[in-house]
Amino acid sequence: MTILNETLQEEELKIQTPSISRKDEYESVGKSVLRKDSVPKVTGKAIYTGDLHMPGMLFGKVLLSTQAHALIKSIDVSAAAAVPGVKAVLTSRDIPGENAFGIAIPDQQVLAETKVRYIGEPVAIVAAEDIFAAEQAISQIQVEYEPLPAVFSPFDALKPGAPAVHAKGNILYHTKVRKGNIERGFDEAAIIVENIYRTSGQDHAPIEPEAGFAWIDAEGVLNVFSGTQYAFRDRRQIAIALNLPMNRVRVANMTMGGGFGRKDDVTAEILVALLAWKTGRPVRLVYSRHEAMMSQTHRHPTYTRVRTGANKEGKLTAMEGVIYGDTGAYASLGLFVIKKMALHLGGPYYYPNYKSDSFSVYTNNPIFGAFRGFGVLQAAVSHEGQIDELAEKLGMDPIEFRLRNCLRPGLSFSTGQLMTNACGIATTLERLQDYLVENGLSIELHPEVSA
Amino acid sequence: MDENNLIKMELTVNGEAVSMIVKGGRRLLDFLRDDLHLTGTKEGCGEGECGSCTVHLDGQSVLACLTPMERAIGCSVLTIEGVGSPTNLHPVQAALLDEGGVQCGMCTPGMVMSALDLLERNPDPTIEEIIEGISGNLCRCTGYKKIIYGIQQAAQELQAASPAGTVKESVE
Amino acid sequence: MLYRKYEVAQTLPEALSLLSSHNGAVVRPVAGGTDLILQLHERILSADVLVDISRVPELRGIRLENGQLVIGAATTYTEISRSDLVLKNAFVLAEASKKIGAVQIQNMATLGGNIGNASPAADAIPGLYALQADVVVCGPNAERRIPITEFHQGYRKIDLNPGELIKEIRFAIPAEGTGTAFYKYALRKSQAISVVDAAVCVQLSDGVIKHATVALGAVAPTIIRSPAAESVLIGEPPSEDLFDRAAEAACQDARPIDDIRGSAAFRKYLVGVCTSHAVRSACERAA
Ligand SMILES: Cc1cc2nc3c(=O)[nH]c(=O)nc-3n(C[C@H](O)[C@H](O)[C@H](O)COP(=O)(O)OP(=O)(O)OC[C@H]3O[C@@H](n4cnc5c(N)ncnc54)[C@H](O)[C@@H]3O)c2cc1C
Ligand code: FES
Ligand code: FES
Numbered sequence: 001m002t003i004l005n006e007t008l009q010e011e012e013l014k015i016q017t018p019s020i021s022r023k024d025e026y027e028s029v030g031k032s033v034l035r036k037d038s039v040p041k042v043t044g045k046a047i048y049t050g051d052l053h054m055p056g057m058l059f060g061k062v063l064l065s066t067q068a069h070a071l072i073k074s075i076d077v078s079a080a081a082a083v084p085g086v087k088a089v090l091t092s093r094d095i096p097g098e099n100a101f102g103i104a105i106p107d108q109q110v111l112a113e114t115k116v117r118y119i120g121e122p123v124a125i126v127a128a129e130d131i132f133a134a135e136q137a138i139s140q141i142q143v144e145y146e147p148l149p150a151v152f153s154p155f156d157a158l159k160p161g162a163p164a165v166h167a168k169g170n171i172l173y174h175t176k177v178r179k180g181n182i183e184r185g186f187d188e189a190a191i192i193v194e195n196i197y198r199t200s201g202q203d204h205a206p207i208e209p210e211a212g213f214a215w216i217d218a219e220g221v222l223n224v225f226s227g228t229q230y231a232f233r234d235r236r237q238i239a240i241a242l243n244l245p246m247n248r249v250r251v252a253n254m255t256m257g258g259g260f261g262r263k264d265d266v267t268a269e270i271l272v273a274l275l276a277w278k279t280g281r282p283v284r285l286v287y288s289r290h291e292a293m294m295s296q297t298h299r300h301p302t303y304t305r306v307r308t309g310a311n312k313e314g315k316l317t318a319m320e321g322v323i324y325g326d327t328g329a330y331a332s333l334g335l336f337v338i339k340k341m342a343l344h345l346g347g348p349y350y351y352p353n354y355k356s357d358s359f360s361v362y363t364n365n366p367i368f369g370a371f372r373g374f375g376v377l378q379a380a381v382s383h384e385g386q387i388d389e390l391a392e393k394l395g396m397d398p399i400e401f402r403l404r405n406c407l408r409p410g411l412s413f414s415t416g417q418l419m420t421n422a423c424g425i426a427t428t429l430e431r432l433q434d435y436l437v438e439n440g441l442s443i444e445l446h447p448e449v450s451a
Numbered sequence: 452m453d454e455n456n457l458i459k460m461e462l463t464v465n466g467e468a469v470s471m472i473v474k475g476g477r478r479l480l481d482f483l484r485d486d487l488h489l490t491g492t493k494e495g496c497g498e499g500e501c502g503s504c505t506v507h508l509d510g511q512s513v514l515a516c517l518t519p520m521e522r523a524i525g526c527s528v529l530t531i532e533g534v535g536s537p538t539n540l541h542p543v544q545a546a547l548l549d550e551g552g553v554q555c556g557m558c559t560p561g562m563v564m565s566a567l568d569l570l571e572r573n574p575d576p577t578i579e580e581i582i583e584g585i586s587g588n589l590c591r592c593t594g595y596k597k598i599i600y601g602i603q604q605a606a607q608e609l610q611a612a613s614p615a616g617t618v619k620e621s622v623e
Numbered sequence: 624m625l626y627r628k629y630e631v632a633q634t635l636p637e638a639l640s641l642l643s644s645h646n647g648a649v650v651r652p653v654a655g656g657t658d659l660i661l662q663l664h665e666r667i668l669s670a671d672v673l674v675d676i677s678r679v680p681e682l683r684g685i686r687l688e689n690g691q692l693v694i695g696a697a698t699t700y701t702e703i704s705r706s707d708l709v710l711k712n713a714f715v716l717a718e719a720s721k722k723i724g725a726v727q728i729q730n731m732a733t734l735g736g737n738i739g740n741a742s743p744a745a746d747a748i749p750g751l752y753a754l755q756a757d758v759v760v761c762g763p764n765a766e767r768r769i770p771i772t773e774f775h776q777g778y779r780k781i782d783l784n785p786g787e788l789i790k791e792i793r794f795a796i797p798a799e800g801t802g803t804a805f806y807k808y809a810l811r812k813s814q815a816i817s818v819v820d821a822a823v824c825v826q827l828s829d830g831v832i833k834h835a836t837v838a839l840g841a842v843a844p845t846i847i848r849s850p851a852a853e854s855v856l857i858g859e860p861p862s863e864d865l866f867d868r869a870a871e872a873a874c875q876d877a878r879p880i881d882d883i884r885g886s887a888a889f890r891k892y893l894v895g896v897c898t899s900h901a902v903r904s905a906c907e908r909a910a
Contacts, residue, residue, distance in 0.1 A: 032551060034548060035553065035554075037556070038548050038553040038556065039537045039540075039548065040537065040556075041553050041555075041556025041559050042540070042544040042547055042548055042553050042556070042559050042563065043491070043531065043532070043534070043535060043536060043537050043540070043544060044489075044490070044491020044492070044530070044531030044532050044534075044559075044560045045491065045532075045537065046556055047490070048490075048493075048557065050490075050493075050494070051484070051490035053485070053488065130474075132624055204591075205589075205591055206555070206557070206591055207493070207495040207501060207503055207555070207557035207558045207589060207590070207591050208493070208495065208555070208557045209495070255555075255556065256555060257493070257495075257555045257556065257557030258554075258555040258557055258591050258592055259555075260591070286494075288497055289495070289496040289497060289498065289500075289501075290665075456624060456627050456628070458629075474624070475624075475627075475628075475629060476624035476625055476626050476627055476628075476629070477624065477625065478625070478660065478664070497664060498661050498664070498665070499657060499661060499724070499727075499728060499814075500814055502725070502727060505727055511701075511730045512726060512727050512730055513727055513730055513731050514657075514727045514728070514731065516660075516664075517655075517656050517657050517660045517661060517731065518656060518660070518731070519625070519626075519629055519653065519656060519660060519673060519675070521629035521631070521675070522629075522631075522656075522675060522677070524631075565726065565727070568726065569726070583725075583726075583813070584726060586725040586726070586812065586813035586814065587724065587725025587726050587727045587728065587813060587814060588725075
C-alpha cells in the first residue's frame with residue numbers, strides 16, 4: 001500500500017545519472033547471437049518434460065472439478081483403483097504434508113478437500129501403466145458434489161451477502177495509491193474525461209501444455225522435472241505438501257515450451273511428485289490442452305473506471321481510478337497483478353495528483369495470475385484511451401500531448417518514485433514522430449472501419 | 452479380435468525400416484513418441500489446431516495427432532529427426548536459426564515440416580504463400596515474422612543451390 | 624485405446640463387407656480421420672472397429688462421366704483444389720477446399736468425411752448445394768442416389784443406413800457462362816470454423832442472370848438454399864444494387880442461432896456480407 005500525501009516538486013529535483021562506462025563494441029549487445037539451445041530445438045533433439053521416459057514409468061492423470069462452487073460430500077475411488085494397470089488413485093486424504101500451496105499465499109489446495117471453487121480444480125489423481133488405463137480410472141472416480149451458489153464477476157462477488165469463495169471474504173487485496181491532492185488537481189483541470197474500460201480474460205496457450213515428471217533416485221531423493229519458471233519455489237512447495245525436508249526434493253528445469261508467466265505458478269509439479277512418492281515409480285503427467293485451459297492460470301479480466309484531467313496548456317493535472325480485477329478462485333499472483341495495475345493506471349505520464357484503488361476479487365472463475373505485462377497491459381487500455389480523448393478534446397496532436405506529459409528523468413511516477421535514466425518514453429515518441437513524417441503518415445483517431 | 456490389440460507396425464521411418472509389435476488403436480503421434488521415442492514431434496493440442504505434430508506421410512504433411520497409427524503401415528514417415536542433424540542442418544533449419552525464428556522451440560519441429568512441405572511444392576513462394584503454408588502451425592513466442600523470413604531465406608538458398616528451374620504450381 | 628481393431632479396405636466390396644462383418648461391435652468408416660479421430664480421442668464417440676476407406680480406388684478421384692463431374696468420397700481437399708476438372712467446372716469447390724483447416728487438414732480430410740460428419744458449418748457442402756449435386760450411397764446390396772438437399776435431413780442427421788458408405792458426389796457440369804464462388808467469414812483465415820459462409824452459382828446469358836443458386840452455411844440446422852436471394856437475382860443484370868438486394872433477401876432465409884462464434888444478429892449481418900461477396904465473384908467469373 002503506497003500513500004504519498006504531499007506534492008513533490010519534481011522540477012526542482014536534480015537527478016544524478018549514474019555514470020556507465022560505454023564500450024563501442026560488445027560481445028552480444030547490439031548483435032544477433034544464437035540461442036544456446038536453439039540447435040537442439042530446431043532438430044527435435046531438445047528434451048521437454050513430456051518427452052521424458054524411464055523404464056517402469058507410469059502415466060499420471062488428473063480429475064478436474066466439474067462444478068464451479070460445491071462441497072465435496074464424498075469421493076469413491078474403489079472402481080478406479082480396480083481398473084487393471086492402475087497403481088495409485090489419490091485424493092486429498094493421501095497428502096502427507098500440507099494440502100496448501102500458492103505462489104503468493106498458500107490459499108490453493110493441492111487436491112480439493114471439502115470444497116471446489118472453480119471448474120477445473122484438481123480433485124483426484126491417478127497413476128497407471130498406460131495413459132488409457134489412467135483415463136479409464138479417472139472416468140470411474142465418483143465424486144458427490146453439493147453445489148453452492150457461485151459468483152462469476154467481481155461485482156457479484158462484492159455484493160452484500162454474496163457467496164463467499166473463501167472464508168475470509170471475497171476481497172483478496174485492496175491497493176491504494178495516493179499522490180498530491182486529488183481535489184485540487186481536478187479543480188485545476190480545464191477538461192476532464194471519465195470512462196469505463198473493460199478487458200477480457202486470456203489464455204497464455206503456451207504450445208507446450210503443463211507437464212511434470214517425477215522419480216525417486218537411488219539416494220531416495222524425489223526428483224521433479226518440469227518446464228517451470230521458478231524451480232526453487234516449486235521445490236519448497238513440493239516439500240511442504242509431501243512433508244519432506246527440502247534436501248529430499250530436487251527440482252530441475254527442463255526445456256520449457258513457452259510459459260509467459262503461467263509456469264511461474266506450481267502447475268503439475270506437486271501432483272506428479274505425489275504420484276511418484278506414493279508408487280515409488282517414475283511418473284509422467286502431461287496435461288491435455290483442454291485440461292490446461294481449464295485448470296491453469298489466465299490473464300485477469302478487469303473493469304476500470306477512470307477520470308483524468310488536463311489544463312488548457314495541455315498538462316495533466318490529475319487522475320483518479322478504481323479497478324476491479326477478477327482473480328478467480330485462488331490468489332496466484334492476483335494481488336500483485338492488480339496492485340501493479342493500480343500503480344500503472346496512469347501509464348508513462350506525469351500526474352501531480354493521482355489516486356487509484358484496485359480490488360483483486362475472488363470469484364468462481366478459473367484462476368487468473370501472471371501473464372506477460374502483469375497488469376500493466378490492462379492499464380494501458382485505459383490510460384491510452386484517456387490520453388487520446390483528452391488530446392482530441394483539447395484539439396492537440398496526440399503525440400504532442402503525450403510528449404508534453406510523459407515521464408522524464410526528474411519527474412515522479414504515481415508512487416512518488418523518481419525517474420532516473422531508464423525512462424525512454426519521450427525518445428520513443430520522438431522516434432514515432434520522425435517515423436510518421438518520414439513515411440508521410442498521420443494519426444487518425446477514429447479510422448473508418450473498413451471491410 | 453486380439454484382446455491386447457497387438458499389431459505389427461512395419462513401415463519406413465526417416466529412411467529406416469521399422470518392424471515392431473506394439474499396441475494398436477492409438478495415434479501415429481503416440482507410436483512415434485512412446486514406441487519409437489522420436490519425441491521431436493510434439494503434441495501441442497491433440498486436436499489438429501496447432502500443427503506441432505506435423506510429419507510427412509508418404510511425402511505429404513499430415514497431423515500425427517489425427518492419424519491412426521495403423522494407417523502408416525507400409526508407408527514412409529518423415530519426422531523432424533530425419534530432416535537434419537545438429538552438425539548437418541537442413542537449410543530451413545539453419546535459416547530459422549539465422550533469422551531468430553526459434554524461441555521456446557515447441558512449435559519448431561512442426562514449422563520445419565510444414566516449411567519443407569511448402570518448399571517441395573512451391574520452391575519460390577511469396578510471403579503470402581509462406582503464410583498460407585504455415586497457417587496450420589501455431590507459434591506463441593515469435594510472432595511469426597522471423598519464421599516467415601527464415602523460410603523465405605531458406606527458399607532463396609535452396610533455389611540458388613539447385614539452378615534447375617522449377618515450375619511453380621498455382622492453385623488459385 | 625481409441626478403437627480395438629483397424630481394418631484397411633482395398634476395394635469397395637471389401638469395405639462394405641468389413642463394415643457389416645463385426646456383429647454387435649461399433650464399426651465406423653474412417654477417411655481422413657480429422658473429425659473421427661478427434662471425436663474418439665475426446666470421447667465424444669466410441670468405436671470398436673475402424674474401417675479405413677482412404678485407399679479404396681472406387682471412392683477416390685475426380686472424373687467426367689456423361690456430362691457429369693464425379694468426385695469420389697475419399698478424395699482429399701488438396702486433390703480437389705488442384706484438380707483441373709474442378710478448377711474449370713466447379714471453382715466453388717476448389718475455393719472452399721482451400722478454406723478448410725490448413726494445409727495438413729486439406730491433405731488428410733475428404734469430401735465424404737465432410738458430408739458424413741454433417742456439421743451445419745461444413746465448408747464443402749454449400750458448394751454442393753449450389754451445384755445441385757447428388758450423393759451416391761452404396762450398401763451391401765444396392766446403390767442409391769439422393770439430392771444433397773435431401774441427404775442432409777436435419778441437425779447432424781443424414782440419410783445413411785448402417786453398413787452404407789457415401790460413394791461419390793455427382794453433379795451436371797454447369798452450363799456455359801456459369802460462374803461459381805464461395806465466401807467464408809471466420810474468426811481467422813485458417814483453422815477456423817465458419818461463422819457464416821455462402822456458395823453461389825450464377826449463369827449469365829446476354830448480360831442477364833439466367834440461373835442462380837445461393838447456398839448458406841452455419842445459419843440453420845443444415846446448409847440451406849436461399850430461394851429469396853435466388854429469385855431476386857434471376858432475370859437481372861449484375862450490379863452492386865442487385866448484390867445488395869440479394870444479400871438482403873438471403874438474410875430473410877437465414878435462421879441463425881447464438882453460439883460461441885457469433886450471435887444470431889451478427890450472423891444475420893454476415894449472411895448479407897457473404898452473399899454479396901459470393902454473388903459478385905460468381906458474376907465476375909461468369910462474365
Ligand atoms: C483443425 C481442424 C480444422 C478444421 N477446419 C474445417 C473447416 O475449416 N471447414 C470444415 O468444413 N471442416 C473443418 N474441419 C472438419 C473436418 O476436417 C472436415 O469435416 C473433413 O471434411 C472431414 O473429413 P475426413 O475425411 O477427415 O472425415 P473422417 O473423420 O474420416 O470422417 C468423418 C465422419 O464421416 C464418416 N465418413 C467418412 N467418410 C465416409 C464415407 N465415405 N461414407 C460414410 N461415412 C463416412 C466417418 O465415419 C465419420 O463419422 C476441421 C477439422 C480440424 C481437426
Ligand atoms: S498436436 Fe496435432 S495439431 Fe496440435
Ligand atoms: S517458438 Fe515457442 S511456440 Fe513457437
